[in-house]
Amino acid sequence: MREQEVTAMNLGRRRRTARAGMSGRQLLVAQVALVGSLCAGVFLRELPSIMRELRIYRMTGGLRAARRYP
16 A cells, blocks of 8 residues: 655545445436436336326316216
8 A cells, every 4th residue: 555645735635545336326316317217117008008098088078067967
């Protein structure tokens, strides 16, 4: 190991060490990407069902049907 010379300029500084692995920000980005892709997959899988429900909702009158169907 190389000894570091202590001067007034670097007295309060910490030396950076090489770390193996991910930083907190990289981990957070990876988690957001994973959750986002899972949500997009579920939404795309359920899209035909959502479209069918919207079609049924429009056929029954939507919001205007409140007085016809109590």
